Amino acid sequence: MAKHDPLDTVLKLAKDAEEQAGLQLKSAQLMLQKCQSQLEALRNYRLDYMKQMEDHHGKSISASYYHQFHQFVRQIDEAITKQIVSIQDADNQRLHRQNRWQEMQQKRKAVELLLARKADKVAQEELRREQKMIDEFASQQFYRKRVR
Template sequence: MSKNGDSFETLHQLAVQKMEDRARVVAQTEANITQANKQLDMLAEYRLDYIARLQARLQEGMSSAQCVNFQKFISTLEEALGQQRAIIAQLGKQVEKEREAWFEARREVNSMQALIDRRMQQELKIANRQEQKMNDEFAARAYFASRR
């Protein structure tokens, strides 16, 4: 490939690296969403467990101060659940943004690959023409040499 083609190949390799980096970011963001969902599930389970404890304690009998403390803690857990849902929503938006960036990087790589393929086909045509020209010259020389 020509010197110009080599620099284009370098650009292609850089674009491939960028695409791979984007893919890693998408995978990491998806892993973050999975982890955040696990945390949400744990918080929800803990909240349900705490509500069950409150109901059991109410049946046994408890002071109003203890009941208020349970209710405050449950309220705190509900706030944490809301915050965790907001985090998951934010991560969902982020993963979509990262996927779009990955798709764009992939389109760039595919475009560059098409250009590289086209350039190689052109260079192959030129090489074939040169080879045919050399063969024609050789045949012509051989013909004239045989006629002498």
Template structure:
């Protein structure tokens, strides 16, 4: 009879932790992509607004209108700086998430390797038991019929 893998609860725990780390890493990657997308949108909006300012300057404008354009561009620049920090933070979070996932995956593989070794040993033991039974059966048969004839 096969012996159960004594570390099976640990294997299941490590599988759950790896699954959770995978799910969390997916969320971190999505957050990073979202932050980068927002930054790109802000940069694009700033470029478009700067083009409008150039067109307005070419057509002529008052100092007040120019000041309003410059003030708004300053606010967009602040938003871009803030979003750049958010992108850096999300990249950092993703790197930490990747490292955590790698650690969990390495631990899972170690326990899984032990499980595979256990299964191989149990299979080998079972094969030896079967061979022993066959040998005993053959020895009994030979003892009752030494010439191997069926009577």
């Protein structure tokens, strides 16, 4: 039965942490995309609303309608400004999670490298033992032939 290497457990934990960080990164990327889509929708809504007002160009409109229009446009502009801040926050979160995922990836790779080096060392030791046995066998064969 093969011995259980504690590094195998460390590797499993590192893989799990990397996977979790990857899921969190994906979630942050989706949130950023959602915020960007909402901003695009707000901008399109504002553009459509401005086109409606342009259609009234040359027509008589009441002062209250004109005031309401400008007030509504100002509200849309405020929503756009807030959405831009939300995008910046979401992008910062995405960057943070991307850095975390990269750290977890580096840790996993480091553990895999340690395990590979350990396996190479074990293989080299096994080769040395085999070579030593072959040398001993050859020496014994040589000695037996000589003694006869």
